[in-house]
Amino acid sequence: MARVTLTVNGVKHTKTVEDRTLLVNFLRDELGLTGTHIGCDTSQCGCCTVHVNGRAVKSCSVLAVQVNGAEIVTIEGMAKKGKLHPIQRAFSECHGLQCGFCTPGMIMATAGLLRDRPNPTEEEIIHGLEGNLCRCTGYINIVKAVKMSAKLLRGRRHG
């Protein structure tokens, strides 16, 4: 067994779990944060994307104990004081989702992408979301939502 301490969305949690516990199961089963989805469970779909120390990773492919001590941000940590994060707003306004199953992962991957490239080209957006699959939208509106997210975040940074 391993004693794992993670700071998740700003709150410190310590749990004793089996060494083989995946980060996604730690978040969903131990902390009840079920916004992080399990889609493929084979590191292909990106539904389970969360941020570990500021970098996007697939939480179904990481052991919780591997990231012991890290700062984690999940989809539940994006909205602040009941106000949607600009990326969430953009996905909603651009209709960047249908069933919504892929959306938490898409939003976390978008946040990672825009941190590295605040002003991405369409090609950079497509390349930057290569780790995320969506079975509904056909991606067109997701790309639109990322463009709008970039605009909103730039506005926020400058003003």
Added chain:
Amino acid sequence: MYALNYVRPGSLAEAAKLLAAHPEAKLLGGGMTLVPTLKQRLAKPSHLVDITQLPELHGIRAAKGRLEIGAATKHHDVATSSMVRRAVPALAYLAGLIGDPQVRNLGTLGGSVANNDPAADYPAAVLGLAATIVTNKREIAADDYFQGLFATALEEGEIIVRVVFPVPKRAAYAKFPHPASGYAMAGVFVARTGEGMRVAVTGAGPGVFRWREAEAALAKSLRPAALEGVALDAAELNEDIHASREYRANLVRVMAKRALGKLSGRK
């Protein structure tokens, strides 16, 4: 996943000791290959020895015509390193093509080179640049290191510490990714070194290999057309649901020409 023990040694020596004490232990890099394998219960290690935080396996240094990269360096950090971009831009470009951003944020150089997947990208650069694999026991030349399908010169308990790349005059990589997996259907790394041209091919065969006939042809001319008609034995290449041998042979030639085209452009 079967139950296992996770351990994080504090030094390289301690990591080696753990491996020696537990014959069923396995090294853990970024886990991008190993964790999915464990989830499928294709392996049953008693211990996972996480070496990603060992200081000996970190750092990127460029000096005296060599670029040294620690084995625990993540693909993302190679792709975005200004030092790598300056010394061997083709290597930074290659690292940025591996998998997807999430995979690049965890996967490591050492893990990729140890795993030696026949469709992985790094082996092409390591062999194409005639790099040296430095382990906790010895130094291994790339030409001796890669031994076909998932096989390497690494012995039980041997740990890759860093990879040393001689800086080439110029180098370029061209990859035709499998559209679903992102792995190379064919990837060709071309380097102009002090000792002549080197051409390393990944994705197409059972393991990374040097295309010696192309190297000989390029000794005479660096124009992409020089590769027309140069022999490449399709019988040696992979055939699977994704592509026939002949198709892969053609892809190798096309990727090699593209890499050459880049070689004659900007560094």
